[in-house]
Amino acid sequence: NAGVTQTPKFRVLKTGQSMTLLCAQDMNHEYMYWYRQDPGMGLRLIHYSVGEGTTAKGEVPDGYNVSRLKKQNFLLGLESAAPSQTSVYFCASSLQGVNAKNIQYFGAGTRLSVL
Amino acid sequence: GQNIDQPTEMTATEGAIVQINCTYQTSGFNGLFWYQQHAGEAPTFLSYNVLDGLEEKGRFSSFLSRSKGYSYLLLKELQMKDSASYLCAVRPMNSGGYQKVTFGTGTKLQVIP
Numbered sequence: 638n639a640g641v642t643q644t645p646k647f648r649v650l651k652t653g654q655s656m657t658l659l660c661a662q663d664m665n666h667e668y669m670y671w672y673r674q675d676p677g678m679g680l681r682l683i684h685y686s687v688g689e690g691t692t693a694k695g696e697v698p699d700g701y702n703v704s705r706l707k708k709q710n711f712l713l714g715l716e717s718a719a720p721s722q723t724s725v726y727f728c729a730s731s732l733q734g735v736n737a738k739n740i741q742y743f744g745a746g747t748r749l750s751v752l
Numbered sequence: 753g754q755n756i757d758q759p760t761e762m763t764a765t766e767g768a769i770v771q772i773n774c775t776y777q778t779s780g781f782n783g784l785f786w787y788q789q790h791a792g793e794a795p796t797f798l799s800y801n802v803l804d805g806l807e808e809k810g811r812f813s814s815f816l817s818r819s820k821g822y823s824y825l826l827l828k829e830l831q832m833k834d835s836a837s838y839l840c841a842v843r844p845m846n847s848g849g850y851q852k853v854t855f856g857t858g859t860k861l862q863v864i865p
Binding site (some may be wrong): 641653672677678679682683685695727738739740741742743744745746 | 857
């Protein structure tokens with residue numbers, strides 16, 4: 638069982654460069670999320686999606702864009718990377734439904750450094 | 753919104769019991785999660801409490817008091833592999849749509865021999 642797979646695992650960018658982080662899940666989950674985790678800040682929600690073709694802003698969306706063209710994939714884009722975007726990025730997915738516990742399953746993370 | 757508070761760090765001895773507290777203030781509440789995160793790894797689900805009381809799952813138990821906005825995670829018979837960060841997360845009540853979960857900053861537990 639692959640669960641949630643993120644690529645790449647590590648990346649170093651120069652300021653102003655762009656990149657896309659890929660997230661794939663094989664659990665047929667409706668909901669998918671992108672978080673960033675910084676020391677002392679905890680997990681902060683960047684964007685999320687409640688289904689194929691839909692996305693919404695989270696707590697810290699500025700400087701990021703997302704797309705959910707297929708149910709199993711959720712892409713996070715950085716258009717013009719800044720040093721403030723140096724972080725560990727986690728993708729997660731969960732089942733939908735008001736009565737669902739909404740337990741989130743996380744990928745292994747992408748460690749991004751912007752110089 | 754939600755405000756979640758948990759201690760930054762704790763140290764406990766192998767074989768002992770440790771209690772990690774979490775307090776929260778929220779405009780609506782629908783449940784509280786505990787996740788474990790080993791250094792350099794992804795968070796993994798431990799427990800979910802909706803109703804008041806204690807839920808036991810092996811060496812780990814989680815307690816919730818909705819009226820006090822308080823939860824704790826109890827780890828018994830500590831093992832070295834329990835050294836990790838423990839994240840408290842709150843799921844709010846809302847009238848419709850997706851209920852965004854808010855995570856605390858986590859408690860880093862170090863288990864020493």
